[in-house]
Amino acid sequence: MDFSLMQRVFPFFVEAALVTIEITVMALILGLAAAALAAAAKMSRSSILRTIGTLYVSLFRGTPCLIQLFVLYFGGPQIGINLEPFAAGVIGLGLNIGAYMAESIRGALVAVDRGQTEAARTIGFSRLQTLRKVVLPQAARLMIRPLGVNTVALLKGSALVSTISVVELTYTAQRFIGSTYKPFEIFGVAALLYMIMVYAVARVVDLLDKRFAIV
C-alpha cells in the first residue's frame, strides 16, 4: 500500500466528494418533487392522471438507471435536448429515484388506516383537508425510513454519472488510476469517502425515524 499517494490525492477526492454531494442533493430535490406528483397522480380520481403516474413509475423502475442517463445525455440531442453532463446527471438520477420514491410515498399513504379518512370525511372535512390534516401527518412518519433507503441508493447510484463524464468521486478515481496505476489505493480512498457519506445519511435517517416514532 502506498499511503503517501493516498495522502497526496486526498484533497482532490474531498473536492470530488463535494460534487457527489451536490449532485445527490439536487437529484433528491427533483426526485422528491417528481415522486410527490407521481404519487398524487397515481391516487387521483382522473384516469388519465392515474395512467400517466403508473406509466412513469413503471417505466423508470423497469429499466436500468444507466440506460436512462444514456438516453437523456447521448440520445437527448437527437430530439433537441442538449444538456451539460451535470444537468443530465441531476435530471436522470432525479427522475429515476423519483419513481422509487413515489412508491415509498404511496405505500405510506395507503398504510394509514382507512378509518382515519372515513372519520375525517364524516365530520365534514373535504378530501384535501383530510389529506392535509389527517392522513399526511400520520403518513409522513411512515415515509422516513423508505425515503431514507431511497436516498442512500441515490447517493451510491450517483457514481453512475461518471459514465457521462460528470467529474464526481468515481470519475476522479478513474482519472487517478489512469495516471498512477494504483487501483487499490485510489479506489480505497474513494470507497472510504463514499462510506462516510453513506453511513452519515443512514445515521440521520435513523435519528429522524426515532425522533418521529409514534410509540
Place this chain on the structure above:
Amino acid sequence: MQGLDFTVVAPYWDLLVIGAWWTTVLTVSAGALSFFGGILFAVIVLYAPVIVAYPVRAFMWVFMGTPLLLQLFLIYFGLVQIGIDIPALAAGIVGLGLHFAVYNADIIRAGIVAVDVGQTEGARSIGFGKWQTLRHVVIPQAIRNTAPPIGGNLIALLKESSIVSVIGIAELVHSAQLAISETFRPFEFYITAAALYYILNLVLEAALRLFERHVEASR
C-alpha cells in the same frame, strides 16, 4: 438535430438479442452466487467464531456503503495490481454476485433469527445435530419467509447488471454501444435496449410471482 428513425435498429436486432441473452446469463449466474453467498454470509455472521465472523461483517459493511460501480472497478482493475488477472466476465459475475450477496445476507440473517426457537428445540430433541437443524429446519423456513425481498434483489440485479458494460462485458448495453458506434443513433438504440430490459424485467417479475405462489402453497 436529426429526426428519429427506428428502422436503423433492424440490422442490429440480432446483436441486441445476443446482448440480452448475455444479460440473462449474467443475471442468472450472479443471482445464484448472490443467493448462496447470502446464505453463507448470514450463517457465518450468526454462528461462526468471531475471527471469521468479524472480517465478513466488515466486508459486508464496506460493500453496503460503496457504489457497485466502484466495487466492479476494484475487482477488475485492483486484482490485476496484485497479480490476479481474471477475465471481465468473471469479474462482472463475481462483483454483481458479491454486491447482492451482501444485501441478501442481511435479509436472510433477519429471517434466520425470526424462525421460532421451538423449531430448533424440536429438531434437536428428535436427534438432529446442530448443522442438520440449520440445514434442514431453520434455513429452509428462513428462505421461505424472506423470498419476496430476495426476489426484489434479483430484479434489482437484472437492472444493475447494465453497469458491467463499463468493464467491457458484451451484454445488452454494450451491444447497443457497439451499434451506436457504427450508426451514431444513440436515442433509437438506447430506447430499444431499455425496452428489452423492460421485457426481461416483466418476465422475471412474472417468474418470481409464480415461484412465490408455489412457495406459499407449500406452507
